[in-house]
Amino acid sequence: MSGLRTVRVPLGERSYDVLVGHGARSELASLLPTTARRAAVVTQPGIPLEIDPGIPFDVFQIGTGEDHKHLGTIESLCRSFARVGLTRNDVVIGVGGGMVTDVAGFAASVWHRGVPVVHVATTLLGMVDAAIGGKTGVNLPGGSGDGGKNLVGAFWQPSGVVCDLDALATLPPRERRCGNGEMAKYHFLTGDDLLAMDEVERIARCVEIKADVVASDEREGGRRALLNYGHTLGHALEIETGHEIAHGEAVAVGLVYAAHLARVLGRIDDARVEQHYAVVHGAYELDTRLPDGVDHTRLLSLMAKDKKALTSLTFVLDGPAGVEVVPDVAAEAVLEALAAMAAHG
């Protein structure tokens, strides 16, 4: 098919292809394992993308939203797989955004102790992030110290991924914004001018950057943390606003904050801070302001609890050697950068 880009995720015997382009779903059958006699398609109501895996298949709908991303959904999917006789040679196909591909991937990782999974990403965030890299899982509901987001899961690489840009035509504007928030971070991870690329090229390049990082650190022991650029303040804002601000929107604010913090620490200059605004606000038209009335000291204490911060305040920050993990950041610098950001306008 013309205009289709293929990006390889190089992981030795677990390597796979990601097909990016308008109409890429027509190539889905080529990504399925040759052993598969039937497929279990996991999706959600309201996802309009029709697929044809080229083998007999059953469709299983899961609920929409994070409230349905739990172990009960995995159990009910596995019961459905049992009912249709899905064998260890067959395949699971996740068709949806990050919620669906996380759930379908995790169900595939435990069904018969692991069956192949292929993802068809239908959100921008799924295409540039969630469907690539093999992290799967569900939330443990419960807010009193015995629960949390994505706490139960597995590393389970797909056998292939389809990013069909036709799906983006029906994506609600807020979901598109959230995808743009994640996409914006890739602008700072390499020297590429992503804005000069058309949409297919740009998404394919983001996939390539993620593939490169994942290939060098499949299980998140080090370099993979770079993919959390902008996420430290982002997570704190999600919690502080009771998730009124969505993940990708929070990452957008977090990206410009990370630039201010790097500036306070003398790692980058004012012009580089402005480049962050130019991408996040200028090109993607995302809001870069801190929400009104948000308490800086509260944000500081939430950021100190970030999962990267094992022993000290730790951030992913831009600098002379590019974006890297920076431990032991002083609380005063964190607050100074919040103040600088609030004053920036």
Ligand SMILES: NC(=O)c1ccc[n+]([C@@H]2O[C@H](COP(=O)([O-])OP(=O)(O)OC[C@H]3O[C@@H](n4cnc5c(N)ncnc54)[C@H](O)[C@@H]3O)[C@@H](O)[C@H]2O)c1
């Ligand atoms: N595994 C990873 O590496 C990774 C990375 C980032 C995020 N995630 C996970 O991804 C999830 C968020 O993913 P998301 O932002 O794609 O949200 P989502 O999967 O919840 O989808 C958002 C909404 O858009 C709808 N939708 C999906 N595709 C559509 C389409 N083409 N047209 C119309 N509506 C469509 C969905 O039904 C849903 O209502 C979170 O659970 C997060 O934890 C995982």
